[in-house]
Amino acid sequence: MIELRGAATGYGAIPVFENMSFAVGKGSAMAIAGPNGAGKTTLLLLMAGMLPLWRGAMHVAGNDVSALGAEERIGVGVVLCPEGRRIFSTLTVEENLQLGATTIRRSLHRSGVRRAINDGLEQVYSMFPILRERRHGSGGALSGGQQQMLAIGRALMSRPAVLLLDEPSLGLAPLIVDEVYAHLEELKRSGLTIVVVEEAASRVMSFADTALVLRNGRVILQGDAKEVSEHLDLAKAYVGGGAG
Amino acid sequence: MMVASLQVIVDGLSIGSTYALLALGLSLVFSVMGFVNFAYGSLIVWAGYAIAVTDSVGAPYALTILVMVVFTVVLSIAMGRFAFRPFITAPPATLLLTSFGVALALQAVAIFVFGEAPRHVPTPPVLIESVSVGGVRISLLQILALGLSVIVLVALNLLIQRTTFGIEIRAAAEDSKAAQLMGVRPPKVLLVVFAISGVVAAVVAFVWFARIGTVDPRADLTPTLKAFIAVVLGGLGTIRGPVIGGLLLGLFESVLASFLTTNLLAFQSAFAFGLVILVLILRPQGVAGRVVELAK
Ligand SMILES: Nc1ncnc2c1ncn2[C@@H]1O[C@H](COP(=O)(O)OP(=O)(O)OP(=O)(O)O)[C@@H](O)[C@H]1O
Ligand SMILES: [Mg+2]
Numbered sequence: 001m002i003e004l005r006g007a008a009t010g011y012g013a014i015p016v017f018e019n020m021s022f023a024v025g026k027g028s029a030m031a032i033a034g035p036n037g038a039g040k041t042t043l044l045l046l047m048a049g050m051l052p053l054w055r056g057a058m059h060v061a062g063n064d065v066s067a068l069g070a071e072e073r074i075g076v077g078v079v080l081c082p083e084g085r086r087i088f089s090t091l092t093v094e095e096n097l098q099l100g101a102t103t104i105r106r107s108l109h110r111s112g113v114r115r116a117i118n119d120g121l122e123q124v125y126s127m128f129p130i131l132r133e134r135r136h137g138s139g140g141a142l143s144g145g146q147q148q149m150l151a152i153g154r155a156l157m158s159r160p161a162v163l164l165l166d167e168p169s170l171g172l173a174p175l176i177v178d179e180v181y182a183h184l185e186e187l188k189r190s191g192l193t194i195v196v197v198e199e200a201a202s203r204v205m206s207f208a209d210t211a212l213v214l215r216n217g218r219v220i221l222q223g224d225a226k227e228v229s230e231h232l233d234l235a236k237a238y239v240g241g242g243a244g
Numbered sequence: 245m246m247v248a249s250l251q252v253i254v255d256g257l258s259i260g261s262t263y264a265l266l267a268l269g270l271s272l273v274f275s276v277m278g279f280v281n282f283a284y285g286s287l288i289v290w291a292g293y294a295i296a297v298t299d300s301v302g303a304p305y306a307l308t309i310l311v312m313v314v315f316t317v318v319l320s321i322a323m324g325r326f327a328f329r330p331f332i333t334a335p336p337a338t339l340l341l342t343s344f345g346v347a348l349a350l351q352a353v354a355i356f357v358f359g360e361a362p363r364h365v366p367t368p369p370v371l372i373e374s375v376s377v378g379g380v381r382i383s384l385l386q387i388l389a390l391g392l393s394v395i396v397l398v399a400l401n402l403l404i405q406r407t408t409f410g411i412e413i414r415a416a417a418e419d420s421k422a423a424q425l426m427g428v429r430p431p432k433v434l435l436v437v438f439a440i441s442g443v444v445a446a447v448v449a450f451v452w453f454a455r456i457g458t459v460d461p462r463a464d465l466t467p468t469l470k471a472f473i474a475v476v477l478g479g480l481g482t483i484r485g486p487v488i489g490g491l492l493l494g495l496f497e498s499v500l501a502s503f504l505t506t507n508l509l510a511f512q513s514a515f516a517f518g519l520v521i522l523v524l525i526l527r528p529q530g531v532a533g534r535v536v537e538l539a540k
Contacts, residue, residue, distance in 0.1 A: 048425060074427045086422035088415050095411045102427035105408060158427065 001026040001193040002047070002078065002162050006056035009046045015054070016042040017217035024162075024210065026061075029184070029194040031208035031225055033201040033232075038214040040197040041083050044164045047195070048080035049073035060162065074103045077161030081168065083197075085151040089140025093131055096139045096150055097121055100157030117157070124153035127183065145176035152183065162193045169203060181207050205229035247379040252502045253495070258386035260494020261393035262451050266467055267474035267486030268400070269444035274480050275417040276437045278336035283323060283346035285468030287442065289354060291316040291449030292459030296363045305368050313446040320442025324435050332431060347464060354461035362460040365453040372454065389451045396447055400440070401483060413437065469513070476520050479529050 003023040010016040016039045024030045032040050045051045047058065049070040057066045060076050068076065079100075088096055101117045108116055125132035128149040134142060139150060148168055155163060165184075169177040184207060188194055198204040205211060211228035213221035221228045266284075273281045294315040298308040327346045331338055371388070374381040404410040415423040416433040424430055452467065453459060470493065471486075478489020496519060500512055 050421070050425065070424050071427045071429055080425050082422060082425055086419055086425070088418050088422070090414050090418045091411060095414075098408060099411050099415050099423070099426045099428070102408075102412065106427075154426065 001028075001061060002195070003059045004047070004056065005059075007046065007058065008054040008056055009042065009051045010054070011042075011051075015217070017214075018055075020056070020219065022210075022212055022219075022222065024193055024195060026161075026193055027188060027191045028209040029188050029196065029207060031201070031204040031211040031228075032195065032197045032214060033199065033204065033211065034214035034220075035199065037216075039217040040199075040214055041166055042217075043214070044080055044166050044195070044197055047073075047078060047164055049078075050080075071103060074158050074160070075107065077159070078164065079155045079158050079160040079162070080164040081148075081151045081155050081166065083166035084170070085147045087139040087142065087147045087150055087154075089138055091139055092136055093139050093142065093150060094121070094135040096154050097124060097131070097135075097157050100154035103158055116159075120157045120159070124156055127156075127186070128153055144171050145173070145179065148172065148176075148180055149183070152180075152187075156187075160192065162195065163187065165194070165196045167197055167199060169198060169200075177203055201229060201232055205232075248502070251380050252498050254380055254382055254386065255501075256495035256498030257491060258382075258389045258494070259497065260491040261390050262448055262490070263470050263474045263493045264487040264490025265393050265396055265444050265448045266471035267478065267490045268397070268483065269441040269448070270468075270471040271475055271480050271483075271486040272400075272437055272441050272444070274475075276413060276433060277328065277332075277339060279339040279343065280472065280475075281441075282340070282343040282468055283327070283350060283464075284343075284441070284445065284471060285464030285466070286347050286350040287316055287320055287323070287445040288449050288452060288467045289459060289461065289464040290319055290350065291446055292365050292453045292463065293354065293358060293363070295449075295453055296365050296459060299366045305366060308366070309450055312449060313443070316446040316449060317439055317442035320438045320445060321435055324438030328438075329431055329434055332434060347468075351461050351464060358461065360461060362458040365457055365459050367454040367457055385451065385454050392447050392451065396444060397483070397487065400444075403440075404483070409436070473516055473520050477523055 001024055005021050007020040008015060008018045020043065022030070032043065034040050042051065046053065049068055049072065053066050057064055059065065060078060063076065065073060065076050065078075073079075088099065091099065097120070098117065101120055104116050104120070105113050125135075130146055131150055131153055134146070139147070142150060152163075152165075152168070168180050168184075172180065181203060184194060184196070196204050196208065201211075201213075205225050205228065208225040210223065211221070211225040212219055213228060213232065221231055270281060270284050273279075273284075291312050294312040295308045298311045299305075303311070323346060327342055328339055331342060371385040372383050374383040404413060412423065412428045413433055413436070415426065416428055416430050420430050423433075448467070474489035474493045475486050476489070477492050478487065479485035493516065497512060497516065500515055501509065504512070
């Protein structure tokens with residue numbers, strides 16, 4: 001569904017990674033783990049079209065999307081829930097969701113837009129009933145967990161095929177993390193392709209099908225999530241630290 | 245006494261409502277781009293020249309105003325497109341400096357084209373003749389100034405609070421990168437914001453020149469300063485702040501004008517700046533805004 005081949009990018013003239021390749025099949029989930037500064041966020045920003053591809057290519061559903069910018073990436077179905085959620089506190093909960101439908105509003109004909117957005121809102125509200133309750137309140141007034149639900153809901157409003165999540169469990173209580181992942185399971189079952197970045201590998205590995213471990217912009221482990229996870233545990237056991 | 249203070253309030257509110265619009269135009273660009281656009285007053289000056297030039301070829305007053313509005317909006321969009329959009333990802337301090345450059349360049353061009361001498365900007369007498377309402381003198385222009393300000397404010401508020409484009413503007417103002425991740429096009433938002441601020445500048449210019457009757461190349465300083473003082477008084481980053489600041493400044497000036505003797509009146513601006521310094525010391529976020537810097 002989404003594939004990177006020999007991808008390179010960075011900031012200014014400084015590369016973060018030089019040669020990144022992987023593929024994620026439709027309806028499956030890939031975990032990306034690694035310590036601080038490994039390049040996880042950079043990788044997601046690259047996939048979301050916020051950073052230019054220096055070399056290599058990115059394909060979505062077989063189409064080369066390498067040259068597309070952020071807005072057009074959403075158009076081809078790739079959307080990012082950014083690190084720190086970045087909920088707009090000057091917007092209400094519902095306006096945050098409306099904003100998620102910005103590309104839908106542009107791509108559809110007038111009459112279709114209202115229906116599409118109402119359907120989208122309905123879908124998000126039935127998945128996250130708390131958002132319906134709080135829909136007229138400020139996005140900034142939600143708890144961390146609710147903000148994460150809103151960030152996911154907002155992303156879903158663009159009707160994505162591929163959902164990218166940057167540290168969705170950051171700062172959340174374990175129970176809430178489980179709730180977030182339960183929703184991600186549900187989305188995956190419905191056919192969504194998901195890429196999740198987490199610094200702490202444990203929770204995401206049991207959710208993902210495949211996994212990638214980064215360190216300093218290099219892939220140090222790649223493959224089946226279960227195997228990668230076992231490798232990480234082993235490494236931890238021996239070195240008392242490791243990449244997870 | 246009653247009538248005299250009513251007169252001060254009427255005069256203050258009418259000029260204050262114009263300051264409010266000026267401040268709002270400045271604040272709008274600030275919210276989205278994060279810098280105070282010092283070239284804002286240049287729009288007003290060029291709007292004045294648009295009226296003067298159209299008038300000099302014999303066009304009727306209504307047409308001069310129409311030409312001025314179109315010209316001002318186009319100039320504002322051009323300013324956003326060519327002076328600021330290329331630096332959209334640069335730090336706001338860069339944009340602040342760019343805006344000084346734009347103001348100087350527009351002034352130089354005005355001097356080159358029109359010369360230093362002030363030019364006459366026509367005003368139909370009916371606009372400035374005052375009638376007495378219960379002893380309070382009020383002109384059609386004052387009523388128009390207030391009315392237009394209310395209309396612009398209500399329209400702007402509806403646009404920003406009630407439309408999906410308003411959601412995009414507010415999102416881009418709060419967090420441009422995150423807005424982009426949601427499909428918002430910041431360059432487009434920039435142009436629309438400059439267009440809106442151009443409309444606001446045109447409305448201000450109409451009232452402004454009808455009142456003072458002349459334009460010269462250095463006349464950009466006064467509106468820029470008034471807007472600046474008003475946003476400092478009221479606070480940036482909201483719609484309410486600049487409006488309150490503008491009205492306060494208008495009332496303050498009007499009160500001063502009624503108290504000060506003629507030879508002290510020359511120092512009116514000095515008093516206004518004194519007020520600004522006082523507000524900055526006592527309440528740096530303004531009466532109704534948040535703490536901000538010239539370039540955030
Ligand atoms: N805006 C930026 N400009 C320059 N360098 C950056 C920028 N953002 C990140 N970097 C650098 O790129 C490298 C990768 O950073 P990145 O944010 O992708 O790491 P990460 O794996 O997401 O880390 P974390 O777990 O802290 O989120 C780091 O060396 C970082 O210093
Ligand atoms: Mg990161």
